[in-house]
Amino acid sequence: MKPLYRNLFLLFGIAAIVVMLCTFEVDYNQLVQNLGRAGLYLPAVIGVWVLVYAFNAWAFQIIVNSGQHTKHLSFRHAYKLTVSGFAFSYTTPFGFGGGPYRVMELGAHIGIARATSSVVLYSMMHILSHICLWSTAAVLFAVAYTDKMTPFLWGLFALFVLAVLLVLILFRLCYKRGLVVRLFQPLLHIPFVKHKARRIYDAHLADMQKIDDGVAYLHSQPRAFFLSLLWEYVARVVNALEYYFILLSLGVSLTFLDAVLVLAFSSLIGNLLFFLPMQLGAREGGLLLIVRILGLSASGIGVFTSLYTRVRELVWIFIGVSLVKVGNKQLMKSE
Numbered sequence: 001m002k003p004l005y006r007n008l009f010l011l012f013g014i015a016a017i018v019v020m021l022c023t024f025e026v027d028y029n030q031l032v033q034n035l036g037r038a039g040l041y042l043p044a045v046i047g048v049w050v051l052v053y054a055f056n057a058w059a060f061q062i063i064v065n066s067g068q069h070t071k072h073l074s075f076r077h078a079y080k081l082t083v084s085g086f087a088f089s090y091t092t093p094f095g096f097g098g099g100p101y102r103v104m105e106l107g108a109h110i111g112i113a114r115a116t117s118s119v120v121l122y123s124m125m126h127i128l129s130h131i132c133l134w135s136t137a138a139v140l141f142a143v144a145y146t147d148k149m150t151p152f153l154w155g156l157f158a159l160f161v162l163a164v165l166l167v168l169i170l171f172r173l174c175y176k177r178g179l180v181v182r183l184f185q186p187l188l189h190i191p192f193v194k195h196k197a198r199r200i201y202d203a204h205l206a207d208m209q210k211i212d213d214g215v216a217y218l219h220s221q222p223r224a225f226f227l228s229l230l231w232e233y234v235a236r237v238v239n240a241l242e243y244y245f246i247l248l249s250l251g252v253s254l255t256f257l258d259a260v261l262v263l264a265f266s267s268l269i270g271n272l273l274f275f276l277p278m279q280l281g282a283r284e285g286g287l288l289l290i291v292r293i294l295g296l297s298a299s300g301i302g303v304f305t306s307l308y309t310r311v312r313e314l315v316w317i318f319i320g321v322s323l324v325k326v327g328n329k330q331l332m333k334s335e
Helices: 003-022 028-038 041-065 075-090 098-110 112-144 151-177 180-189 194-219 222-249 256-272 282-294 301-325
Strands: 071-073 332-334
Touching: 003 075, 003 301, 041 071, 041 075, 041 112, 041 222, 041 301, 071 075, 071 098, 075 098, 075 301, 098 112, 098 332, 112 151, 112 194, 112 222, 112 256, 151 194, 180 194, 194 222, 222 256, 222 301, 256 282
Parallel strands: none
Antiparallel strands: 071 332
């Protein structure tokens, strides 16, 4: 990536941190008081993400190194791109910022098309791991909390299973044939944009096909595919420790299984409202709902959860933005 673009990412990250600090919903005295009550649980919540990002980085490293090129991405550089990428995703609507940052950093070493296919593949794997977590949680809830399964919930469960099957079929087609060209083709038939879309399509079809070829290439390597999916899925499960520590700090008696269910449901709601920066309010609303369904009770759970997660995000966004200027010259080496 050119130094100018890297500096622009850095400035944007700093500006995002300043805005987040200025718009923090808790005043300074309340923040100090609540952090004092949090004790060692807050460092534990922040520390969980050392492991979460490690598994994310392993998955990303496998995908990048499985591409059709002769470069190798080390784990520490994969970790850097993972933390920095998620920092920019947290601070932009639709999570848009992290992908372009990773593409531009990798593109200087393996070309934009191959870098884009790696980032697209990782994004797909990240989404697929969420679907696996939600599916696991749905089955666990139906088995462990059968007494809470009303006809309405059984109906939702059936709809969820059907939706998951359809999504998995769609993902299989995307992995097997690529998706960039197919996502672009509908624009060729939309009034007012189809003529401009046609010019872009004709000019960049070869590049888009290269990206799709890179996406489809991973499908021909089942070991790399399933290993990267496994690490992403493990990252999701480890992430449940965050809610486990948060609820423990509030005096809630729960099991790790409960924490997995809380994470799965709150992340499902958050991702359904993905267009909100940092999923503001979505996760807390989902958390309150699933906690009530599970019969767990705690006072101020929404406030404390918001406090924990916002502080954790600020810490990791600061780390991610700081890493933008670190270790870029030796990002990838020849195998």
